[in-house]
Amino acid sequence: MPASFEDLTKRRIVPVIVIDDANDAVPLAEALLEGGIDIIEITFRTAAAADAITNIAKALPTMLLGAGTVVTEENATRAIDAGVSFGLAPGLNPATIARFQKAGIPFVPGIATPSEVEQGLSLGCKLQKFFPAGDMGGPTFLKALAGPYASFGVKFCPTGGVSLGNMNDYLALPIVAFIGGSWLATKQQIADKDWTTISRQARDALAAAA
Numbered sequence: 139m140p141a142s143f144e145d146l147t148k149r150r151i152v153p154v155i156v157i158d159d160a161n162d163a164v165p166l167a168e169a170l171l172e173g174g175i176d177i178i179e180i181t182f183r184t185a186a187a188a189d190a191i192t193n194i195a196k197a198l199p200t201m202l203l204g205a206g207t208v209v210t211e212e213n214a215t216r217a218i219d220a221g222v223s224f225g226l227a228p229g230l231n232p233a234t235i236a237r238f239q240k241a242g243i244p245f246v247p248g249i250a251t252p253s254e255v256e257q258g259l260s261l262g263c264k265l266q267k268f269f270p271a272g273d274m275g276g277p278t279f280l281k282a283l284a285g286p287y288a289s290f291g292v293k294f295c296p297t298g299g300v301s302l303g304n305m306n307d308y309l310a311l312p313i314v315a316f317i318g319g320s321w322l323a324t325k326q327q328i329a330d331k332d333w334t335t336i337s338r339q340a341r342d343a344l345a346a347a348a
């Protein structure tokens with residue numbers, strides 16, 4: 139089912155996942171749920187992404203399921219066919235946005251400049267990923283963007299260099315909806331099936347979030 143703006147902006151922490159084996163997808167999502175996190179971004183950086191999404195969509199309908207790194211129309215279609223509730227990308231590509239809009243599913247494009255914020259707004263995207271957050275100016279840059287753009291209802295989702303140690307610098311800003319990070323379930327922890335550690339990291343992050 140497509141996510142709503144409210145569904146997404148209610149969440150504060152989104153694990154960014156790189157997964158090599160689609161059979162790990164459901165246990166991974168269960169580990170995150172166990173730790174209290176009910177949203178996930180499966181990135182199209184591996185061949186397993188589409189099957190991982192299909193598996194979670196079938197087994198765990200309560201998980202708010204997103205596809206990340208959607209940078210081609212082809213992967214946009216695969217994500218939609220696999221049953222995602224929303225999509226994200228590190229950059230802003232009108233073709234992938236249009237593909238999701240045609241399917242009635244929200245898309246969160248990546249931005250890193252004022253012009254991209256405006257392009258995203260003109261394409262109807264009120265949620266925008268700020269990537270790579272740490273390298274593009276961090277929380278102070280977002281605070282500056284909030285000046286001209288907050289009144290247009292845009293909210294930002296910083297990712298890239300966000301960690302347990304600095305996430306509250308972002309979450310404290312009213313213009314921030316949620317942060318994303320790969321530290322919540324690393325590629326190695328998933329490969330090792332270290333579900334206990336992943337649950338603990340989810341729990342720790344939620345407990346520490348501002």
Ligand SMILES: O=C(O)C(=O)C[C@H](O)[C@H](O)COP(=O)(O)O
Binds near residue numbers: 319
């Ligand atoms: O692929 C996407 O859709 C992206 O927008 C980029 C990711 O969110 C970041 O690469 C996560 O960054 P780290 O938490 O620093 O590993």
